[in-house]
Amino acid sequence: EPEVTQTPSHQVTQMGQEVILRCVPISNHLYFYWYRQILGQKVEFLVSFYNNEISEKSEIFDDQFSVERPDGSNFTLKIRSTKLEDSAMYFCASSTIVAGAVQETQYFGPGTRLLVL
Amino acid sequence: AQSVTQLDSQVPVFEEAPVELRCNYSSSVSVYLFWYVQYPNQGLQLLLKYLSGSTLVKGINGFEAEFNKSQTSFHLRKPSVHISDTAEYFCAVRTSGSRLTFGEGTQLTVNP
Numbered sequence: 001e002p003e004v005t006q007t008p009s010h011q012v013t014q015m016g017q018e019v020i021l022r023c024v025p026i027s028n029h030l031y032f033y034w035y036r037q038i039l040g041q042k043v044e045f046l047v048s049f050y051n052n053e054i055s056e057k058s059e060i061f062d063d064q065f066s067v068e069r070p071d072g073s074n075f076t077l078k079i080r081s082t083k084l085e086d087s088a089m090y091f092c093a094s095s096t097i098v099a100g101a102v103q104e105t106q107y108f109g110p111g112t113r114l115l116v117l
Numbered sequence: 118a119q120s121v122t123q124l125d126s127q128v129p130v131f132e133e134a135p136v137e138l139r140c141n142y143s144s145s146v147s148v149y150l151f152w153y154v155q156y157p158n159q160g161l162q163l164l165l166k167y168l169s170g171s172t173l174v175k176g177i178n179g180f181e182a183e184f185n186k187s188q189t190s191f192h193l194r195k196p197s198v199h200i201s202d203t204a205e206y207f208c209a210v211r212t213s214g215s216r217l218t219f220g221e222g223t224q225l226t227v228n229p
Contacts, residue, residue: 004160031215043161043207045216056214091160095215102215104149104168110160 002026004109006092012115013082021077021112023092031102032075033093034067036060037111043091049075050102082116089113119144119210123220131228132200138193138223140208150191151209151217152182161207167191178202198227 005024013019025032034046048055049067064080075094079086090113093106124139142148149168153161165176172184182193191208208220 033215035217042221043209043217043219045218048215056216058216093161104211105151105163105166106217107163108153108161 004092004094004107006090006109006112008112009110010113010115012117015084015116016081019079019082019114021079021090021092021114023075023077023094023109024073025075025092025094026096026107027073029094029096029107031055031095031097032067032069033095033106034077035091035093035108036088037091038085038088046077050097079114082114084116087114087116119148119212119218121208121210121218121220123206123208123223125223126221127224127226129226129228130198133197135196136194136198136202136225138206138208138225140191140193140220142189142191142208142210144189144210144212146212149211150182150184151211152176152180152191152193153207153209153219155205155207155222157204164193164206198225200227200229203227 007022032049035043037043045058047057047061066078068076089111091111092109095106096103120143122141130136151166152164154164165174167174167184175181180195205222207222209217
């Protein structure tokens with residue numbers, strides 16, 4: 001069964017450094033998402049992306065965050081200057097589009113655990 | 118804006134006992150409802166979903182949930198749990214737009 005993959009599984013970085021989290025969505029999916037889960041808290045929506053544009057973003061997704069689909073398979077989340085409070089598990093998800101409508105089910109990857117020191 | 122409340126943060130049960138994990142949502146518009154499961158150190162796996170039609174939906178691993186519009190609830194049930202069901206369970210709602218709004222999660226611990 002096709003699945004969403006994410007790399008790396010764990011990343012440790014110093015405060016102020018840039019990080020790029022990578023995701024490979026399911027191959028025929030066209031709608032992509034990033035969520036994060038701070039330890040012990042709920043999963044929070046960051047951004048959705050379709051047709052090379054951000055479709056929707058939350059208040060968390062400020063100017064230090066950016067997303068990109070650099071090629072036909074990868075979807076990335078960049079954090080420009082990491083802060084301690086960016087430490088979290090970051091989940092990528094994808095969904096398909098049928099007859100122009102985004103399908104309701106989002107399929108999640110295993111996550112990247114980011115630790116900012 | 119929609120919100121999701123999972124009424125129990127922790128639910129301990131014995132193996133083979135029935136379990137119900139409670140979820141209430143608030144939304145003034147039609148919703149799609151989901152339950153996801155997160156096993157230790159893993160990602161989110163879809164258990165089941167309600168989009169429309171029958172209010173009783175069945176999912177994987179013997180779980181089912183019932184959509185109750187009047188009570189704005191979507192409780193998850195399983196008649197007999199196994200040790201392997203120990204995990205964190207998240208209820209989520211989607212209305213307009215693409216985002217899922219998650220509840221705080223319920224840690225189900227099945228004891229022998």
